[in-house]
Amino acid sequence: MGSHFINTFSRLRNRLPGRENERARTRGLASVTALEVDGTTLRVAEVTRSAGASRINSIHALPLDFADGANRSDPALLGAVVARALAKAHLQPGPVIMAIPRGNVLLRTVTVPDTGSEGTIASLVRFQIVRELPFRADEAIIDFQIIRRLPARPTTDDASANVPSPSPSSDSVDRVEVLVAVAKRESITFLSQLAQSAGLQLAALGWASHANATWLRATTDPAPNSTRAAILLRPEEVGIEIIEDGAILFSRGVPLAARPDSESTEWIRSVTLELVRTLHSFASSSTRSNPTSAYVFGGTGRESLVADALQTRLGFPVNCPDIAARLALDRSQQNIAQASFAVLGLALGITDPGGLPFDFLNPKRPTPPTDMRRVKIIAGTFIGILLLICLFSLRSSLVNRRRTVLTQLQEELASGEKKRPTYRQIIQQANTLRTWSSEDRDWLDHYAYLSAIFPPSEEVYLTSIAFGPGKAIRLGAQARNGEILSKLDRQLRAAGYEVKPLAVTPGADRNGYGFRTTVELSVPSKLKFDLTKLVPPARPTDDISLDAPRKGGSR
Numbered sequence: 001m002g003s004h005f006i007n008t009f010s011r012l013r014n015r016l017p018g019r020e021n022e023r024a025r026t027r028g029l030a031s032v033t034a035l036e037v038d039g040t041t042l043r044v045a046e047v048t049r050s051a052g053a054s055r056i057n058s059i060h061a062l063p064l065d066f067a068d069g070a071n072r073s074d075p076a077l078l079g080a081v082v083a084r085a086l087a088k089a090h091l092q093p094g095p096v097i098m099a100i101p102r103g104n105v106l107l108r109t110v111t112v113p114d115t116g117s118e119g120t121i122a123s124l125v126r127f128q129i130v131r132e133l134p135f136r137a138d139e140a141i142i143d144f145q146i147i148r149r150l151p152a153r154p155t156t157d158d159a160s161a162n163v164p165s166p167s168p169s170s171d172s173v174d175r176v177e178v179l180v181a182v183a184k185r186e187s188i189t190f191l192s193q194l195a196q197s198a199g200l201q202l203a204a205l206g207w208a209s210h211a212n213a214t215w216l217r218a219t220t221d222p223a224p225n226s227t228r229a230a231i232l233l234r235p236e237e238v239g240i241e242i243i244e245d246g247a248i249l250f251s252r253g254v255p256l257a258a259r260p261d262s263e264s265t266e267w268i269r270s271v272t273l274e275l276v277r278t279l280h281s282f283a284s285s286s287t288r289s290n291p292t293s294a295y296v297f298g299g300t301g302r303e304s305l306v307a308d309a310l311q312t313r314l315g316f317p318v319n320c321p322d323i324a325a326r327l328a329l330d331r332s333q334q335n336i337a338q339a340s341f342a343v344l345g346l347a348l349g350i351t352d353p354g355g356l357p358f359d360f361l362n363p364k365r366p367t368p369p370t371d372m373r374r375v376k377i378i379a380g381t382f383i384g385i386l387l388l389i390c391l392f393s394l395r396s397s398l399v400n401r402r403r404t405v406l407t408q409l410q411e412e413l414a415s416g417e418k419k420r421p422t423y424r425q426i427i428q429q430a431n432t433l434r435t436w437s438s439e440d441r442d443w444l445d446h447y448a449y450l451s452a453i454f455p456p457s458e459e460v461y462l463t464s465i466a467f468g469p470g471k472a473i474r475l476g477a478q479a480r481n482g483e484i485l486s487k488l489d490r491q492l493r494a495a496g497y498e499v500k501p502l503a504v505t506p507g508a509d510r511n512g513y514g515f516r517t518t519v520e521l522s523v524p525s526k527l528k529f530d531l532t533k534l535v536p537p538a539r540p541t542d543d544i545s546l547d548a549p550r551k552g553g554s555r
Contacts, residue, residue, distance in 0.1 A: 032097055046059075101187075121178070206358060215230070449495070479513060
């Protein structure tokens, strides 16, 4: 019940207005393998993170064996070739990350209100960007990175403050400048099917341009608030990324025809010309600062020549970083690392605690519209569960109280059972006293009266006396002979009592009294006597009943 309550509360919270639908980010992986298919070469970088720092374990450039006439655009075929190359190199990757090529991503910069919610900003970004897409919105995978935040301008009392701004984005609210990257769904599907065919666990799909920016940050020391250019050379392509404080301001890739080594001068001139045109174009169209430095990466062997030519044309420093010294790589791996900048940047980016700002496998998603009917249903369910919990808690409390009372009563009952004989005796005595009181008879006076009119103890003595209901007295007597009992009957009748006929039974005792009888008397209402005028029989001379008992209980 507890887990169901927590899940219900979590769903309700995520559906409330202003709550973003948080995406499942892939960030801070302990180990990852980055892959890139570069023509007929598979570039592999294995990176781990420990003690708060990422470390490059190994870099590989594996040849891909394609059959003659093989369709390299088939993800199943390409995945099988990649699997064979990894198996041949005895590599068994865990989580794998790949990147969408620069040319397959549409790049835009937009400004939207800063709502403080990632899901709401994603909704605003999608609303703006879908109108500019050259393909259908349902084919687009959109992710973005916040470049900078633009605080609202303070309000003024000028008359011009009352004039509405023609700009659709008002300066009166906080805004964010967002770099939006859009990829077609078919690009993501292609790489996902490739990984599946190769038997790989695809953890994320980054963006090649951001991987290049990560590589630049890892291999150079930027000055604060500086704008830099990363120039990336491949035999058939030259790319340029303009980066400011880790955010990509501009990205472009220019395909070049492969030229033999004898025409390296012409190739360098073409590369330099394309790069200078690109930088001039950025300077004329962007409101951001122009680059103040540039760095050249690549494995063509002409990086230093391109750097010298660019520095002459641009007038600011253009360097080729010493990657082996910077990342503590073996010299044997330096050449492979020079050409594997994309996979290295990709692996370093996902092992960083902040993760990838662009992940097309798990993009930032807009907050879904609030379904008030569903919110009411979930809220009602939540309140019902709370009421049930309160009801069960109250029931449990009342049951515990009753159980406590029951336990006390059971203890009292057990104690009463032990004292039952005493209680019964007390009740009987109380009933007797109550009966005596209700009959309004002084039975002690009758006892004294009978003692006075009874014959002497040498002739007869009482063995028992009982006063019962109906004004009855029952006497047990032991006499020496039958004549004495007849005399007793006459004396009792003469004293005013109504006497039932005596039943005499022979029964001698140790003192010589040979007859036993039971006398039943009824007290008439008219019977009156005066005890002061009665003279009881004299006490026998040998009577010891009133003497103090001797030691040991004998008399």
